[in-house]
Amino acid sequence: MANVGIIGATGYVGIEIVRLLQNHPDINISSVVSHNFAGEKISDVYPHLKNIFDMECDELDIDKIANKAEVFVTALPHGVSKEVIPKLIEKGKRIVDHSGDFRYKSVEVYEKWYNTTHGMSHLLELSVYGLPELYREEIKNAQIIGNPGCYPTCSILALAPLIKNKLVDTKNIIIDAASGISGAGRKTDLPYQFCECTENFKAYNVSTHRHTSEIEQELSFLAGQELTVSFTPHLVPMKRGMLATIYANLNYEKSTSELIVLYKEYYKNEYFVRILDEGKLPETKNVAGSNFIDISLVVDKRLNRVIILSAIDNLGKGAAGQAVQDLNIMFGLPEHRGLTSSGLYL
Amino acid sequence: MANVGIIGATGYVGIEIVRLLQNHPDINISSVVSHNFAGEKISDVYPHLKNIFDMECDELDIDKIANKAEVFVTALPHGVSKEVIPKLIEKGKRIVDHSGDFRYKSVEVYEKWYNTTHGMSHLLELSVYGLPELYREEIKNAQIIGNPGCYPTCSILALAPLIKNKLVDTKNIIIDAASGISGAGRKTDLPYQFCECTENFKAYNVSTHRHTSEIEQELSFLAGQELTVSFTPHLVPMKRGMLATIYANLNYEKSTSELIVLYKEYYKNEYFVRILDEGKLPETKNVAGSNFIDISLVVDKRLNRVIILSAIDNLGKGAAGQAVQDLNIMFGLPEHRGLTSSGLYL
Amino acid sequence: MANVGIIGATGYVGIEIVRLLQNHPDINISSVVSHNFAGEKISDVYPHLKNIFDMECDELDIDKIANKAEVFVTALPHGVSKEVIPKLIEKGKRIVDHSGDFRYKSVEVYEKWYNTTHGMSHLLELSVYGLPELYREEIKNAQIIGNPGCYPTCSILALAPLIKNKLVDTKNIIIDAASGISGAGRKTDLPYQFCECTENFKAYNVSTHRHTSEIEQELSFLAGQELTVSFTPHLVPMKRGMLATIYANLNYEKSTSELIVLYKEYYKNEYFVRILDEGKLPETKNVAGSNFIDISLVVDKRLNRVIILSAIDNLGKGAAGQAVQDLNIMFGLPEHRGLTSSGLYL
Amino acid sequence: MANVGIIGATGYVGIEIVRLLQNHPDINISSVVSHNFAGEKISDVYPHLKNIFDMECDELDIDKIANKAEVFVTALPHGVSKEVIPKLIEKGKRIVDHSGDFRYKSVEVYEKWYNTTHGMSHLLELSVYGLPELYREEIKNAQIIGNPGCYPTCSILALAPLIKNKLVDTKNIIIDAASGISGAGRKTDLPYQFCECTENFKAYNVSTHRHTSEIEQELSFLAGQELTVSFTPHLVPMKRGMLATIYANLNYEKSTSELIVLYKEYYKNEYFVRILDEGKLPETKNVAGSNFIDISLVVDKRLNRVIILSAIDNLGKGAAGQAVQDLNIMFGLPEHRGLTSSGLYL
Known part of the structure; x- marks a missing residue:
């Protein structure tokens, strides 16, 4: 039984x-850390856990918690992780981090898009981008996993086979995506209040969202050349779920079925990547609560353009599910262990 | 590994x-039966199951499916079960049924409230009311389990300790309850269309809902005398969840904390019954996706009246979860086996 | 054209x-006052008003705003009104206030239920309870209108004919009610965050809600004797709308149709009170966005109990609509002026 | 007072x-026609209209209704209008039609995208595309108005100034749009049931939606050359509202503020077109219930690409509101008459 501590356990990702x-058969939660709720049972903060998981929240005191686990998952507000992670590394702990800090190869790109100084750049060489479908081998032994953003996970997996095979024009990639409101975290800001966001749909951070740079980094690696994308996030009045609708111009004439064959082959060993049959389209309710990504392809012959649609649970494959997938890899467990429940659909 | 067949698998309860x-470690689904989708993979009907559970739906042909399982769960439209259940009984199968047919001791009461003839009254002696907290012993060996209605489950468990201990006036019990829309099943009727029921709240079947009689039957047994209740169901614009707010006049002066002590004692061995501490109130999101029932008590000293609040997932403890709990009992398994996942909360 | 100033214009009621x-043909908004947004256009705070109503928000400076209007509507956080209203009264202005301060005849009852000192009790004699269906004549010339609470409006109008005619037992009145989330105002508290309250239903303030005392005051006046009620509010995941389900034991045998006749007669001159025909039940979507109250009656012959259902828009007849109705009366205008638009239904 | 008849009055557009x-001061509804509800009061079908508009529905009998009005609005299921409109034209009536039949100049394009024969092509010369901002003069005296589709309205107005001024590459226009569920009409199909579409987001009709051709027709006229677009519609779990996020590559370097100036100038006389200031983005709640279209522009300097965002109410400017705007023009009334109410925001 592997022991894992969760720092920032009372946020939505935590x-x-x-x-x-x-519910994982081979991983044990040995500590839940929460600054706001230290000393309280986590099932008093989230009453659905009563009788199931009533552990008391630890204070964020590295000395006290470090010996409780081999691996720590950090899901902390920006800034706090700078004080926590270096200390854990010093003590030989492994980390799965949910901030943007360990997702970048280039400190410059990070600092430009995040408009801050990095502060832990000396640890970057210990880190790997935690997208198992691309970095499975590196994750096995990495000391720090930079768990990918939700939009990047949804976008990169949707585009990887096309980019890797140089099938699309890399100058006109458009990623139009939408997320459920849990993506904003457990915040009390006015725009996330029920009456402000139910029965409403809007875009935000148009052309400036940080995830743009994360998507561009990984797609550029796959392309073997620098590329850029347009990325526009939207907010959907629902709790969970994310859909990306992606447009790319084909370099060659390809049919929908040819591309589906290519995708099925590319992902044939990936349990969590479901390539849908021709004519079927992803819906967020089919992935909500699970670690799956559903991907569809539609070629618009008229325009020689491909539209790729991909759906994940922003809290699942876009955050917590992927973290568990990473933990399974780190512990040498089967990758889907503890992740074979379907979502709820309804 | 016990084998179970699900007849009516593509409805919301199924x-x-x-x-x-x-995801159950000791029960195997050996057949999913669907008249509408026979021959199709169930994961084509419910795509969230793709890669997880891709079984093909069987036609409703008793001869072909009977030997596939020891126990059949039936979740069928009214009327159809009359043709199915007697045949399964003849073949020695055990049944967990979701209709109202096997919930009543009195054929007369059933026929009056359901405004129909029973048609299987000869099988009533083989049946037991499938509420484990009240009929655990009988369920173990019963051939037919009449799985309780969602409102009755939510109401009876909330009132049982008070009624059993004769603490309340049985002439003035008011049960005001509300359900998510999945309670109506996978119907295409206009009132359940998104635009018709989102941003809307209403009562329905005021003073005439069939579940009234089911509640009265069980509470009368507990009281040792005939009693009546007012029961009003409402529809909440959400998928899952049910809350009952129940009013009863106390026969004696009791404080909130005294009643909470009584309830905790009464249900001390019941894993799925969570009596909340004083000052905490149930919310449907805390039970959605799980088999728990959360119960709070508030005594209004001013009026010497107790208000009991109870929450379940109408599809969980109110239907499917309870069916699994019954199956566990029937198979001699620990009652919470396969039911220890929390819901999603969000 | 009558001039009205709105103090606290950027809250949900405002x-x-x-x-x-x-859109009112005979009333002009001459000032919108907002402490938080003073100096900003109100259409920058609420962009749906752009091109329609772009007035700049005034600071809450009584000397500057007093001469702008004859009547001021106050929709202020508790406590602030104590500093505002006496000054406006001094300057001879008339007030329609949305706090609880001017809804009570008894300072003691107010102070007990609000757990505070009143602070403006010397002004009570200038005030009237602003429910036009009960106090139309007094409203005409009152200097201060205490606009009723939403739950009291919904409950009192639903019960008035029964109480006035002494048809029900006044010791067992149960009011079970539910409101959309806008009832909490434009707050940023966690429980009103989208992810916390969508797909959720719960009760709150069980047996302690302040509106209980307001309901009891008015029903006691109607009954000609002190009476008490049980009142339980719930929160529905929708923006607007309120439904009360009310239970009362009949003193005499009455049929549903007899009571409907009685109600239609009682309210025959009330444009905003719609008594539904037998068999029809109110739904919040039918009143949302309007100033109507829909009322149904169902007699449960079995129990000799009547269930009254009433629906309003908590922001309409429960607050802003009623304020406009009061303003119409105060200005001698037809009561429905500016209030004849239906809601949206969808 | 002009008389208008509404054929298909009980659908969501009607x-x-x-x-x-x-609520229109100068237009009178002289007949509401409904096949399904003929003989019933429309306020029995839509109870929010009770006491406000209780007209009885007429049967669809042209001879009986024709003399009731000068103009008829038709909002009929596909196919039915073929039998109705020619007869009304014969009787000299003017029509505002909501089908696709009178939106096209080319019968071929219509028949290809609608996969049917037109059947009324002889009437096309009497018709005009009912987008007032483009065809105001023609609408004044046209006998048939083909009221534009919701997606086309939202897309064409968002792109018109750029296309007209030849500022963007016409080969790479991407329109990614999302609609509330009322866009599907008052249907009882399973995908529009509450439990199937709440908490869900999906695309549909990818690369094949009929509105693509309508958008291309109008943009091609504006461009003075044939152009094509990618158009992808999505379904948002909300009742009303539509947002288009549009991507186009700039032919010249332009800043966001330059383009905003251009748009404000282009639409300076258009009451219903609101060009938002730099940094503000449209949200559907700001237009829901109204006839406005809100448009924002963001230039991504990095990519020399402009993102245009536009929001309407699919039932407002996307259907019924635009029909009323057209009626105002047809009757020589001020264009905003009866359309100056804001939506509800919440």
């Missing part, structure tokens, strides 16, 4: 990791 | 049973 | 009054 | 026209 690991 | 059993 | 008066 | 005209 509590989803609790939900997944609480 | 598919929730699939979800729960698909 | 902005609904803006919406209604902006 | 009832929104009723809502708008019922």
Whole structure:
């Protein structure tokens, strides 16, 4: 039984990791850390856990928690992780981090898009981008996993086979995506209040969202050349779920079925990547609560353009589910262990 | 590994049973039966199951499916079960049925409230009311389990300790309850269309809902005398969840904390019954996706009246979860086996 | 053209009054006052008003705003009104206030249920309870209107004919009610965050909600004797709308149709009170966005109990719509002026 | 007072026209026609209209209704209009039609995208595309108005100034749009049931939606050359509202503020077109219930690409509101008459 501590356990990502690991046959949650709720039972903060997982929250005191686990998952507000992660590394712990800090190869790109100084750049060489479908081998032994952003996970996996095979024009990639509101975290800001966001749909951070740079980094690696993308996030009045609708101009004439064959081959060993048959389209309710990504392809012959649609649970494959997938890899467990429940659909 | 067949697997109750059993360590789904989707993969009907549970739906042909399982769960439209259940009984199969047919001791009461003839009254002696907290012993060996209605489950468990201990006036019990829309099943009627029921709240079947009689039957047994209740169901614009707010006049002066002590004692061995501490109130999101019932008590000293609040997932403890709990009992398994996942909260 | 100033115009009640008066043929909004947004256009705070109503928000400076209007509507956080209203009264202005301060005849009852000192009790004699169906004559010339709470409006009008005619037992009145989330105002508290309250249903303030005392005051006046009620509010995941389900034991045998006749007669001159025909039940979507109250009656012959159902828009007849109705009376205008638009239904 | 008849009054578009005209100072609804509800009061079908608009529905009998109005609005299921419109034209009536039949100049394009024969092509010369901002003069005296589709309205107005001024590459226009569920009409199909579409987001009709051809027709006229677009519609779990996020590559370097100036100039006389200031983005809640279109522009300097965002109410400017705007023009009334109410925001 591997021991894992969750730092920032009472945020939406943290509590989803609790939900997944609480039922995991080979991983044990040995500490849940919460600054706001230290000393309280986590099931008093999230009453759905009562009788199932009633562990008391630890204070964020590295000396006290470090010996409780081999691996720590950090899901912390920006800035706080700078004080926590270096200390854990010093003590030989492994980390799965949910901030943007360990997702970048280039400190410059990070600092430009995040408009801040990095502060832990000396640890970058210990880190790997935690997208198992691309970096499985590196994840096995990495000391720090930079768990990918939700939009990048949804976008990169949707585009990888096309980019890798140089099938599309890399100058006109458009990623139009939409997320459920849990993506904003457990915040009390006015725009996330029920009456402000139910019955409403809007875009935000148009052309400036940080995830743009994360998507561009990974797609550029796949392309073997620098590329850029347009990325526009939207907010959907629902709790969970993310859909990306992606447009790319084909370099060659390809049919929908040819591309589906290519994708099925590319992902044939990937349990969590479901390539849908021709004519079927992803819906967020089919992935909500799970670690799956559903991908469809539609070629618009008229325009020689491909539209790729991909759906994930922003808290699942886009955050907590992927963290568990990474933990499974780090511990040498089967990758889908603890992740074979379907979502709820309804 | 026990084998269970699900007849009516593609309705909302059926598919929730699939979800729960698909992850059950000791029960195997050996057949999913669907008249509408026979020959199709169930994961084509419910794409969230793709890669997890892709079984093909069987036609409803008793001769072909009977030997596939020891126990059959039936979640069928009214009327159809009359043709199915007697044949399964003849073949020695055990049944967990979701209609109202096997919930009543009195054929007369059933026929009056359901405004129909029973048609299987000769099988009533083989049946037991499938509420484990009240009929655990009888369920173990019963051939037919009449799985309780969602409102009755939510109401009876909330009132049982008070009624059993004769603490309340049985002439003035008011049960005001509300359900998510999945309670109506996978119907295409206009009132359940998104635009018709989102941003809307209403009562329905005021003073005439069939579940009234089911509640009265069980509470009368507990009281040792005939009693009546007012029961009003409402429809909440959400998928899952049910809350009952129940009013009863106390026969004696009791404080909130005294009643909470009484309830905790009464249900001390019941894993799925969570009596909340004083000052905490149930919310449907805390039980959605799980088999728990959360119960709070508030005594209004001013009026010497107790208000009991209870929350379940109408598809969980109110239907599919309870069916799995019954199956566990029938198979001699620990009652919470396969039911220890929390819901999603969000 | 009568001039009205709205103090606290950027809260949910305030902005609904803006919406209604902006289209009113005989009332002019001459000032919108907002502490938080002083100096900003109200259409920058609420962009749906752009091109329709772009007035700049005034600071809450009584000397500067007093001469702008004859009547001021106050929709202020608790406590602030104590500093505002006496000054406006001194300057001879008339007030329609949305706090609880001017809804009570008894300072003691107010102070007990609000757990505070009143602070403006010397002004109570100038005030009237602003429910036009009960106090139309007094409203005409009152200097201060205490606009009723939403739950009291919904409950009192539903019960008035029964109480007035002494048809029900006054010791067992149960009011079970539910409101959309806008009832909490434009707050940023966690429980009103989208992810916390969508797909959720819960009760709150069980047996302690302040509106209980307001309901009891008015029903006691109607009954000619002190009476008490049980009142339980719930929160529905929708923006607007309120439904009360009310239980009362009949003193005499009455049929549903007899009571409907009685109600239609009682309210025959009330444009905003719609008594539904037998068999029809109110739904919040039918009143949302309007100033109507829909009322149904169902007698449960079995129990000799009547269930009254009433629906309003908590922001309409429960707040802003009623304020406009009061303003119409105060200005000698037809009561429905500016209030004849239906809601949206969808 | 001009008389208008509404044929198909009980669908979602029809009832929104009723809502708008019922409060219109210069237009009178002289007949509401409904095949399904003939002989019933429309306020029994839509109870929010009770006491406000209780007209009885007429049967669809042209001879009986023709003399009731000068103009008829038709909002009929596909196919039915073929039998109705020619007869009304014969009787000299003017029509505002909501089908696709009178939106096209080319019968071939219509028949290809609608996969049917037109059947009324002889009437095309009497018709004009009912987008007032483009065809105001023609609408004044046209006998048939083909009221534009919702997606085309939202897309064409968002792109017109750029296309007209030849500022963007016409080979790479991407229109990614999303609609509330009322866009599907008052249907009882399974995908529009509450439990199937709440908490869900999906695309549909990818690369094949009929509105693509309507958008291309109008943009091609504006461009003075044939152009094509990618158009992908999505379904948002909300009742009303539509947002288009549009991508186009700039032919010249332009800043966001330069383009905003251009748009404000282009639409300076258009009451219903609101060009938002730099940094502000449209949200559907700001237009829901109104006839406005909100448009924002963001230039991504890095990519020399402009993102245009536009929001309408699919039932407002996308259907019923635009029909009323057209009626105002046809009757020589001020264009905003009866359309100056804001939406509800919440």
